[in-house]
Amino acid sequence: MKKIVAFLSLLIFANCVIAQGNHTVTKSTITFQIKNLGINTGGTFSGLQASIQFDPANLGTSKIDATLDATSVNTDNDMRDDHLKSDSYFDVTKYPKITLKSVSFKHKSGNNYVGQFNVTIKDKTQLLDLPFTYTKTDNMASFKGTLKLQRTDFGIGGKSMVMSNDVAVSIEVLAKTS
Secondary structure, three states, rough: OHHHHHHHHHHHHHHHHHOOOEEEEEEEEEEEEEOOOOOOEEEEOOOOOOEEEEEEEHHHHOOEEEEHHHHHEEEEOHHHHHHHHHOOOOOOOOOOOEEEEEEEEEEEEEEEEEOOOOOOOEEEEEEEEEEEEEEOOOEEEEEEEEEEEHHHHHHHOOEEEEOOOOEEEEEEEEEEEE
């Protein structure tokens, strides 16, 4: 009987520990910015789906897997959006999803962290650093960070004399904690 009670206690404890870092996304904002003809231009993506298991006290077991709907690109210009969805850029017919999968996390100071993520766009994967802040109040958590990437590393657009290769992607996620 003692073994059964000990085993059940261990299972309950394990479930509490595992559930401690789970987050359910309630709101997200994904924006990007690039220089084109020397002018900053940008847009948004929507349709973020994520599995977030983040625990600042246990970064080694924390993980974030996210998928973004590439077909949702929005620059407030339908003609430009259609062009970005074409095979010259995101090729959303063939590659409708953009993915981010965490590899590791490091605590920098206070609520500042750096995550290393495998970012996959158009079936090309790059390991990129994503500095972010994590704040938690009551049962809500906020993740905010900016990711820098090279568009040509992912086959987005060709070589261009007028369009920058550097793209800044800002990510803000509000999540309910469990």
